[in-house]
Amino acid sequence: MNAIDLKAYRQLFDEMPVAALLLDDRGNCLEANEAASNLLGESLVDPTWNVFETDHVRGQELTHLVESLRTTGAVDSHDAMLYGPNGRRLVRISGHRIFNESLGKHVTWMVLGDVTDRSAAAYQLAQMNRQLEESNRQLDQFASMAAHDLKAPARRVRMFAQLLSNDASLGELARGFVVRILTSGAQMEDIIDSLLQFARVGEEVDDMRLTDMKDVLAQACGSCAKDIKEAGYKVVIDGNLPIVTMNRAAIEQLIVNLVSNALKFRRTDVPGQLTIASRTDEDPLGNHVVTFSDNGVGFPNQDSDHLFEMLYRAHSKSEFEGNGIGLAICQRICQGHGWNIRAESPEETGATFRIIVPKVPPVARTA
Amino acid sequence: MSITSVLIIDDSPTDLMILSALLDLCDRYEVMQAPDGSAALKILANREADVCLVDFDMPGMTGLEFTIEARSLRPGQCCILVTGASPADLAAAAEEAGVHTIISKASLSPHLLDGTIQAAIGARVQ
Numbered sequence A: 001m002n003a004i005d006l007k008a009y010r011q012l013f014d015e016m017p018v019a020a021l022l023l024d025d026r027g028n029c030l031e032a033n034e035a036a037s038n039l040l041g042e043s044l045v046d047p048t049w050n051v052f053e054t055d056h057v058r059g060q061e062l063t064h065l066v067e068s069l070r071t072t073g074a075v076d077s078h079d080a081m082l083y084g085p086n087g088r089r090l091v092r093i094s095g096h097r098i099f100n101e102s103l104g105k106h107v108t109w110m111v112l113g114d115v116t117d118r119s120a121a122a123y124q125l126a127q128m129n130r131q132l133e134e135s136n137r138q139l140d141q142f143a144s145m146a147a148h149d150l151k152a153p154a155r156r157v158r159m160f161a162q163l164l165s166n167d168a169s170l171g172e173l174a175r176g177f178v179v180r181i182l183t184s185g186a187q188m189e190d191i192i193d194s195l196l197q198f199a200r201v202g203e204e205v206d207d208m209r210l211t212d213m214k215d216v217l218a219q220a221c222g223s224c225a226k227d228i229k230e231a232g233y234k235v236v237i238d239g240n241l242p243i244v245t246m247n248r249a250a251i252e253q254l255i256v257n258l259v260s261n262a263l264k265f266r267r268t269d270v271p272g273q274l275t276i277a278s279r280t281d282e283d284p285l286g287n288h289v290v291t292f293s294d295n296g297v298g299f300p301n302q303d304s305d306h307l308f309e310m311l312y313r314a315h316s317k318s319e320f321e322g323n324g325i326g327l328a329i330c331q332r333i334c335q336g337h338g339w340n341i342r343a344e345s346p347e348e349t350g351a352t353f354r355i356i357v358p359k360v361p362p363v364a365r366t367a
Numbered sequence B: 001m002s003i004t005s006v007l008i009i010d011d012s013p014t015d016l017m018i019l020s021a022l023l024d025l026c027d028r029y030e031v032m033q034a035p036d037g038s039a040a041l042k043i044l045a046n047r048e049a050d051v052c053l054v055d056f057d058m059p060g061m062t063g064l065e066f067t068i069e070a071r072s073l074r075p076g077q078c079c080i081l082v083t084g085a086s087p088a089d090l091a092a093a094a095e096e097a098g099v100h101t102i103i104s105k106a107s108l109s110p111h112l113l114d115g116t117i118q119a120a121i122g123a124r125v126q
Helices: A003-015 A034-040 A056-072 A116-164 A172-204 A213-223 A225-230 A248-264 A326-337 B013-026 B037-046 B063-073 B087-097 B110-125
Strands: A019-024 A029-032 A074-084 A087-100 A105-114 A209-212 A234-238 A243-246 A273-279 A288-294 A340-344 A352-357 B004-009 B029-034 B051-055 B078-083 B101-104
Touching (some): A034 A074, A056 A074, A056 A087, A056 A105, A087 A116, A172 A326, A209 A213, A209 A248, A213 A225, A213 A243, A213 A248, A225 A248, A243 A248, A248 A326, A326 A352, B004 B037, B013 B029, B013 B110, B029 B037, B037 B051, B063 B078, B078 B087, B078 B110, B087 B101, B101 B110
Parallel strands (some): B004 B029, B004 B051, B051 B078, B078 B101
Antiparallel strands (some): A019 A029, A074 A087, A288 A352, A340 A352
16 A cells, blocks of 8 residues: 555545544554544543443443454444533444554454434434324224214114104104204215224234235125126226235225226226236336226316315315225225325326235235 | 004114114004013013014113023014114024014015014914
8 A cells, every 4th residue: 555545545544424443453543543532531542541441331332342353253233322521422333353464463443423413313213103193002092982982873863764754644844854863864874884884994003914915806896796787887897906915805995996996987988998917017126006097087186186185075065975995995095004005187087096015925014 | 443552672762763663554563662681571571573573783671582591481472673774684593592584674565564564463373
């Protein structure tokens, strides 16, 4: 190594933003850069400084580490708490004990990176995630309990209205009101059932098994068969659906909701058709892309980001019935599986729901 | 038309009222009411009921426990379970307890109740 190289390396060593030390086996410091002195708050390259005699509290962990390096030879990313002029700092240490030929003895080099801030941010993030999970859990519990407790009173309102409708003495106006109570009661029960379903989707994602989506699709279409037939709808399967890890009941619900959605938003002027396709060549990572494309009324493009929001409706209630929870359930099911669902309606004629199913099964979310 | 005696057991006074009113509309039932399983068993100890219409979710004694007790007191007692939960979830346990049929509270109507009770009585006669 020539003189220029040596100077450049010296400068690199002195000015590098992480602390670096070179120690001999007796614990004396042969080299230390500025960052190391700043971190420990001591003049390290001093014959009086020795890592084994350093302040017990300030360098305890460092002393243990150097002792351990004598037997293990190397340490990688060991986190230790050191005390310096900036107080308690969490330091990530890597080191190696090597034989230095020019010195004719073993030396240990150590690099110490201050990760206090990063660690604090990670801790804060983890804490916020825990709070968010707890908050979501409580919200689910609330939705489930609220829906469950509302179910019986809503049913009773409808039942009493039904009993009232049998009263022959009711006038025309009163009979009209009773019909409205019956209709509203049925709507309320439908919303409550959907809310309960939404809350329960989160409970189901644990029971994940490798399943052929083709079988689940057949079962889902079977349960929608009557509606499909009545609507004169055609369902076309294009391509091989994947065999992936899933909660079968949840994915059946997802497919039922998407098929029901296509049936609901069909056009009256053309025969309805839903094409369910599966590809692996569309995604750059080779993931399965399962699409549900219909030739229905579609939705305005600006709605595509909001379509999966709870109670969001792209069309008015007078145009199409529905409670705006079905697609929110779809998204929740996909999220629980680590899948991604998006909606497109390129020319606002027909809608396509695109589900990205990772090729590698994701780790099931913990409840 | 012969009169059929029906004992309704439900801890909800509102549901007792609804079930009674629905049966009244059928015009062929003599209705008795009990707010829980124990009270219903006391009634059954003194007199017969062609059919027990029992709620599943009750404090103290569930509809299934009542069915077992009632059938022990009066072998062959016909019990129909009424539930606000999903009937499919209770099917296996209900069969084991000796329940004749499960009906959902969400789909109650005079027609459904009448049809279910008459089918249950018909099955017992056979």
